[in-house]
Amino acid sequence: MAKVKGDIVIDIEKCKGCEVCIPACPNDVIALSKNVNGKGYNYAETINDECIGCANCAIVCPDGVITVYRKKVE
Amino acid sequence: MKELRLMKGNEAFAEAAIRAGADGYFGYPITPQSEVMEYLMAEKPEDRTGMVVLQAESEVAAINMVYGGAACGKRVLTSSSSPGISLKQEGISYIAGAELPCVILNVVRGGPGLGTIQPSQSDYFQATKGGGHGDYKLIVLAPSSVQEMADFAGLGFDLAFKYRNPVMILSDGAIGQMMEKVMLDEQRPRLTEEEIVKNTPWATTGKTKDRERNIVTSLDLDSAKQELHNHALQAKYREIEKNETRYEAIQCEDAEYLIVAYGTSARISQKAVDILRAKGIKAGLLRLITLFPFPTEVISKLADQVKGILTVEMSAGQMIEDVKLSVGCRVKVEHFGRMGGIIPSPAEVVDAMHNKIIGG
Amino acid sequence: MAEITKEEIRQPENLIYKKTDLLTDKALSYCPGCGHGTAHRIVMEVLEEMGIQDKTIGIAPVGCSVLAYEFMNIDMQQAAHGRAPAVATAVKRLNPDKFVFTYQGDGDLAAIGTAETIHACNRGENIVIIFVNNGIYGMTGGQMAPTTLPGMKSSTSPYGRDVHTMGNPLKITELIAQLPGTIYVTRQAVHTPANVRKTKKAVRKAFENQKLKKGLSFVEIVSNCNSGWKMTPRQANEWMVEHMFPFYPLGDIKVND
Numbered sequence: 001m002a003k004v005k006g007d008i009v010i011d012i013e014k015c016k017g018c019e020v021c022i023p024a025c026p027n028d029v030i031a032l033s034k035n036v037n038g039k040g041y042n043y044a045e046t047i048n049d050e051c052i053g054c055a056n057c058a059i060v061c062p063d064g065v066i067t068v069y070r071k072k073v074e
Numbered sequence: 075m076k077e078l079r080l081m082k083g084n085e086a087f088a089e090a091a092i093r094a095g096a097d098g099y100f101g102y103p104i105t106p107q108s109e110v111m112e113y114l115m116a117e118k119p120e121d122r123t124g125m126v127v128l129q130a131e132s133e134v135a136a137i138n139m140v141y142g143g144a145a146c147g148k149r150v151l152t153s154s155s156s157p158g159i160s161l162k163q164e165g166i167s168y169i170a171g172a173e174l175p176c177v178i179l180n181v182v183r184g185g186p187g188l189g190t191i192q193p194s195q196s197d198y199f200q201a202t203k204g205g206g207h208g209d210y211k212l213i214v215l216a217p218s219s220v221q222e223m224a225d226f227a228g229l230g231f232d233l234a235f236k237y238r239n240p241v242m243i244l245s246d247g248a249i250g251q252m253m254e255k256v257m258l259d260e261q262r263p264r265l266t267e268e269e270i271v272k273n274t275p276w277a278t279t280g281k282t283k284d285r286e287r288n289i290v291t292s293l294d295l296d297s298a299k300q301e302l303h304n305h306a307l308q309a310k311y312r313e314i315e316k317n318e319t320r321y322e323a324i325q326c327e328d329a330e331y332l333i334v335a336y337g338t339s340a341r342i343s344q345k346a347v348d349i350l351r352a353k354g355i356k357a358g359l360l361r362l363i364t365l366f367p368f369p370t371e372v373i374s375k376l377a378d379q380v381k382g383i384l385t386v387e388m389s390a391g392q393m394i395e396d397v398k399l400s401v402g403c404r405v406k407v408e409h410f411g412r413m414g415g416i417i418p419s420p421a422e423v424v425d426a427m428h429n430k431i432i433g434g
Numbered sequence: 435m436a437e438i439t440k441e442e443i444r445q446p447e448n449l450i451y452k453k454t455d456l457l458t459d460k461a462l463s464y465c466p467g468c469g470h471g472t473a474h475r476i477v478m479e480v481l482e483e484m485g486i487q488d489k490t491i492g493i494a495p496v497g498c499s500v501l502a503y504e505f506m507n508i509d510m511q512q513a514a515h516g517r518a519p520a521v522a523t524a525v526k527r528l529n530p531d532k533f534v535f536t537y538q539g540d541g542d543l544a545a546i547g548t549a550e551t552i553h554a555c556n557r558g559e560n561i562v563i564i565f566v567n568n569g570i571y572g573m574t575g576g577q578m579a580p581t582t583l584p585g586m587k588s589s590t591s592p593y594g595r596d597v598h599t600m601g602n603p604l605k606i607t608e609l610i611a612q613l614p615g616t617i618y619v620t621r622q623a624v625h626t627p628a629n630v631r632k633t634k635k636a637v638r639k640a641f642e643n644q645k646l647k648k649g650l651s652f653v654e655i656v657s658n659c660n661s662g663w664k665m666t667p668r669q670a671n672e673w674m675v676e677h678m679f680p681f682y683p684l685g686d687i688k689v690n691d
């Protein structure tokens with residue numbers, strides 16, 4: 001059965017650390033970093049490899065800072 | 075084709091607007107200018123030229139419709155009378171701030187408040203000193219005949235587009251309502267989409283791939299940029315003052331006593347000058363056609379020639395302030411006027427000249 | 435299953451979502467978690483998918499989204515407070531082949547601009563109105579709006595909105611749904627992926643209606659103003675579900691197909 005693997009890229013400099021993406025992820029992939037970006041926000045980062053590329057996080061992100069990739073794997 | 079007709083001032087303005095190739099009119103009824111929209115609706119300009127005519131829910135909506143249309147590079151206009159023009163002031167300020175071209179007719183009635191429906195000239199300050207908020211100027215044209223009501227529709231659009239600035243035609247209830255012969259210009263074509271894109275490249279016509287997006291706004295939160303914008307506006311107003319000052323000097327060459335007036339008051343004053351001349355008094359009339367730009371220089375020159383100046387206005391004396399600024403203290407300047415919708419008679423003006431200037 | 439690296443996944447052919455080019459690269463001026471950003475993106479995605487961005491003129495309001503034109507990469511006008519529907523009326527009447535929308539907050543649309551809203555809707559102007567209702571005046575610092583809930587605190591109702599002295603919240607969307615000029619009236623939200631998808635469908639339908647010259651489509655988006663509500667973005671979204679949605683229930687209010 002074909003499975004999908006996903007990955008996201010977060011533009012951390014534009015992330016405002018609002019956390020809206022966090023509850024949107026079915027696999028708890030995202031958490032806020034302890035570090036802050038240039039604007040002083042704790043930015044979102046991935047904390048595991050469970051991403052399935054569903055894009056939920058990206059479409060709720062108010063600042064549109066998440067890019068999503070998805071690849072079928074055998 | 076040019077055409078000679080007998081028309082009311084308001085109707086002549088409306089017909090001339092169609093012939094000037096106007097794209098849209100947006101208004102709200104108020105006496106004494108409702109004939110403008112009534113005439114337009116009866117003429118079906120939608121069929122004649124494709125011009126849009128819409129009765130808005132208020133003057134506030136009407137002026138903001140003008141904003142929207144003007145921002146698309148269209149030839150748009152509105153008309154109202156004093157209370158309605160007061161309501162439009164915020165929108166006019168936005169239009170001036172965003173540097174949009176449009177024509178606004180004010181057929182002035184007496185105020186303050188609901189005032190009266192009779193003619194007045196008590197909106198001079200509002201028209202020439204800003205009216206709404208911020209440092210801005212309208213180009214203000216003052217018709218004194220039905221012919222000028224018609225002519226200034228086209229001239230108004232030309233000036234508005236030349237300077238990207240709102241033009242106000244400051245008329246009054248008498249000029250709007252009176253019937254006179256008027257020679258109407260031939261029909262000008264409406265602007266094509268290509269002409270709009272070419273002539274007004276700033277207009278919001280839809281962002282095509284070959285250009286950056288166009289934004290029409292009066293907002294700049296950056297104080298330094300907002301100041302620069304204001305400097306640019308002021309430079310434009312100085313340019314307008316240099317190029318566009320218009321007036322008519324009637325029997326001024328040898329005048330010893332000068333009347334300064336515009337609109338209906340100028341018509342009355344012209345008769346007063348004739349009466350004074352018949353009595354052997356060398357009177358002259360400077361009829362102002364543009365109120366902004368104000369003909370400061372010509373008044374200043376005449377001040378060196380005459381013994382006294384009477385301003386005649388249907389107000390408590392508004393234009394007189396600009397006349398005094400032009401004259402300094404070189405000669406006596408006095409005001410004569412009637413208020414509340416009363417038009418002064420030539421005899422009253424003659425008396426005022428005797429009492430306030432010649433004998434005073 | 436063979437191991438696959440992140441590099442292998444992050445290939446252009448695997449791209450499934452990125453911010454549309456119809457949003458500029460400028461960082462949004464909105465507070466973290468504010469729904470305005472999501473609403474902007476949805477509108478721009480719809481224009482892009484319909485391929486009508488070069489024929490669209492947007493009207494920005496006065497409110498936090500006054501700067502919408504900084505972010506939406508299309509031709510835009512900025513209207514006086516509340517007057518966007520009047521501005522849009524003229525833009526559309528004079529350019530019937532263009533697509534025209536307003537984007538307005540609740541203070542803009544339902545207080546100062548009530549007359550313009552109702553009359554544009556009643557005339558059935560062939561435009562789209564996007565109405566972001568956050569129950570408060572966000573831009574000016576969280577004052578009471580016409581939409582502020584009974585008992586809800588704001589800077590001008592610091593003890594909660596007392597409906598006896600401050601009036602009742604206005605369900606303007608239900609009101610305009612009564613008008614014959616409106617063709618499609620719906621209320622949506624953008625706080626979850628499912629809601630974002632529904633809102634996008636609604637916005638798409640609204641612009642399709644305009645394409646078909648059907649009349650006025652009105653899409654309300656109930657959104658948070660976490661700054662004005664003095665909550666974190668996540669708390670604000672939870673509060674919105676608990677308090678706003680019962681009063682402003684989501685879903686289509688009028689669909690004339």
Ligand SMILES: Cc1ncc(C[n+]2csc(CCOP(=O)(O)OP(=O)(O)O)c2C)c(N)n1
Nearest residue numbers: 496497498515539540541542570571572573
């Ligand atoms: C004529 C006028 N009155 C008042 C204001 C001040 N003002 C700016 S935004 C705003 C309220 C905006 O609230 P809303 O429409 O709900 O937008 P939000 O910021 O909540 O998105 C007010 C009262 C103004 N700019 N112009």
Ligand code: SF4
Nearest residue numbers: 015016018019021061
């Ligand atoms: S929703 Fe966007 S801005 Fe907010 S934390 Fe997540 S990535 Fe950052």
Ligand code: SF4
Nearest residue numbers: 025051052054055057
């Ligand atoms: S794409 Fe889906 S699975 Fe991947 S991080 Fe985003 S929400 Fe989670």
Ligand code: SF4
Nearest residue numbers: 465468498572659660
């Ligand atoms: S004040 Fe409210 S509406 Fe404005 S940007 Fe912040 S959260 Fe959004």
Ligand SMILES: [Mg+2]
Nearest residue numbers: 539540570572
């Ligand atoms: Mg609001």
